Amino acid sequence: MMEAEPQDPRTTSNIIPLALPKGTEKLCELCQRRAYLQCTKCRVAFYCDAEHQQADWIGIHERICQLLVPVRTPTLFSLQKAGRIETQLKKVELIEISRVVAESKLSEGRHQEALPAAQFCLRCSIDVHGPSTVQLVPAYLLLADANMGMGNLALVAELLSQAEWAVLKSPECGHAVHHRLHRSLGRLHTVTGNLEAALLNFANDIYFASEEYGLDSIVTCGGYFLMADVFAKQGKMTIARSLYSEVAHTWHSHLAKLLKTHIENVQKNPNLLLEPSFDKAQQFEVDGMLRTVLEFEQNDSRKDSAQIALVAHCLAMLWFLGGDAIKALGFGSTALQASQLIPNHDLTESIEGLLQLVQTDPHPRSD
Numbered sequence: 483m484m485e486a487e488p489q490d491p492r493t494t495s496n497i498i499p500l501a502l503p504k505g506t507e508k509l510c511e512l513c514q515r516r517a518y519l520q521c522t523k524c525r526v527a528f529y530c531d532a533e534h535q536q537a538d539w540i541g542i543h544e545r546i547c548q549l550l551v552p553v554r555t556p557t558l559f560s561l562q563k564a565g566r567i568e569t570q571l572k573k574v575e576l577i578e579i580s581r582v583v584a585e586s587k588l589s590e591g592r593h594q595e596a597l598p599a600a601q602f603c604l605r606c607s608i609d610v611h612g613p614s615t616v617q618l619v620p621a622y623l624l625l626a627d628a629n630m631g632m633g634n635l636a637l638v639a640e641l642l643s644q645a646e647w648a649v650l651k652s653p654e655c656g657h658a659v660h661h662r663l664h665r666s667l668g669r670l671h672t673v674t675g676n677l678e679a680a681l682l683n684f685a686n687d688i689y690f691a692s693e694e695y696g697l698d699s700i701v702t703c704g705g706y707f708l709m710a711d712v713f714a715k716q717g718k719m720t721i722a723r724s725l726y727s728e729v730a731h732t733w734h735s736h737l738a739k740l741l742k743t744h745i746e747n748v749q750k751n752p753n754l755l756l757e758p759s760f761d762k763a764q765q766f767e768v769d770g771m772l773r774t775v776l777e778f779e780q781n782d783s784r785k786d787s788a789q790i791a792l793v794a795h796c797l798a799m800l801w802f803l804g805g806d807a808i809k810a811l812g813f814g815s816t817a818l819q820a821s822q823l824i825p826n827h828d829l830t831e832s833i834e835g836l837l838q839l840v841q842t843d844p845h846p847r848s849d
Contacts, residue, residue: 511538512598523547526554541587541598542580549576570610577606577621584624589763593631600624616652619645619659623666630669638670661690661701668708677712684709703732707771714778723782726775730793733772737799741836744803765804772797776816791820791829795836802840810840 508517510530517528519535524547529535553572557565580603587596604621611617622645626638645663649655668683688705695701710725776793779786794817801809814837821827 510534511543512601521547524551526550537594538598541595542583542602543598545583546576546579546602549579573606573610577603577610580606581620581624584628586763588624588627588631589767591631591766593628596624596628597632600628614644614648614651616648616655616659619648619655619663622648623662626666626670630673635670635674642667642670657690657694661687661694661705664690665705665708668705668712672708672712672715677716680712681709684712698732698735700732700736703729704771706732707775711774719782722778726778727789729771730775730789730796733768733796734792734799737796737803738832740803741799745839765800768800769797772800787820787823788827788829791817791824791827791833794820795829795833798833798836798840802836807840811837814840 508520508528509515510517511527512534513530515530517530519529519532521527521529521535521543527538527543527547527550529538549572553569553576580599584596584599584603587593587599600621603624604618607618607621622641626641626645629635629641630638642663646667649659649663664683664687668680668687671677671680671683684705688702688709691699691702691705706725707729710722710729713719713722713725772793776790776797779789779793794813798810798812798814798817801807801813814833817833818830818837821830821833
């Protein structure tokens with residue numbers, strides 16, 4: 483029999499048994515069942531057991547514990563018009579915080595930890611915007627992504643159905659929401675093996691993303707990447723290779739511009755301490771995408787050295803701008819080796835320049 487995982491003392495010390503007047507009931511933050519425990523720090527969050535309290539603390543509550551107090555503690559001011567407006571604004575702030583936390587955890591593949599933030603985002607969105615409104619769609623999609631990573635596909639289908647219904651009822655819904663909905667639907671169909679439906683949704687994803695962000699944007703190329711994965715599953719490698727190439731060129735152009743800006747800023751002020759160009763969540767997401775493309779090229783029997791050099795150079799720039807010199811050097815070396823197999827390759831000089839920059843950077847940034 484497996485031993486129970488030890489509780490984190492930082493979280494278990496924050497709860498006490500709930501003592502409420504007879505007939506009064508509180509609900510668990512995670513499962514909405516009857517609560518028996520209370521957070522000692524804010525005293526406005528409740529849990530059915532210590533396991534759910536710990537999960538909520540790690541997932542979102544640590545970030546919003548004290549922010550909940552004015553929202554959930556009624557006062558004479560909060561009942562007045564000005565107080566109600568201020569409370570709504572605080573709830574909007576909580577929605578944004580929980581959205582960012584959930585997206586960050588999802589980007590790092592921490593689906594279980596993302597669940598409390600996504601659930602809170604949805605509940606708070608309903609409080610602010612009401613049920614069945616299009617403003618709930620981002621929260622539905624976060625919940626769907628978290629549950630997809632945990633394998634809860636029936637729940638994912640239900641959540642996406644609710645999101646789709648909200649969008650259908652809102653003809654004025656923007657391109658960005660349509661793009662995100664179709665991307666989530668495409669992912670679900672990919673996982674369940676309905677590859678033709680996945681391709682249709684990714685095609686719609688690309689259309690709406692290009693309308694919102696532009697055809698050459700890094701957001702739009704995420705749809706190309708997902709579509710390429712589907713074609714690879716179908717064994718249509720020529721199409722997959724073409725789409726992966728589109729992804730690589732889009733990211734190379736974007737990263738080269740960021741690197742140029744970085745160099746210019748350092749030249750203007752050598753003592754300037756620059757922040758990483760990507761946060762950790764973005765790094766994980768882009769790194770995973772570009773590594774997939776690199777492995778595809780490296781495992782291909784044709785071994786396109788030019789494409790390997792391009793993708794490895796992307797990864798080297800990504801990690802240099804993100805502050806990891808070791809990874810930047812590793813991918814830079816891979817890029818240089820590939821480029822040197824091609825006489826007078828146009829990337830060789832740029833790759834050599836980046837490697838020199840990594841080795842001499844006076845202001846390495848921390849992770």
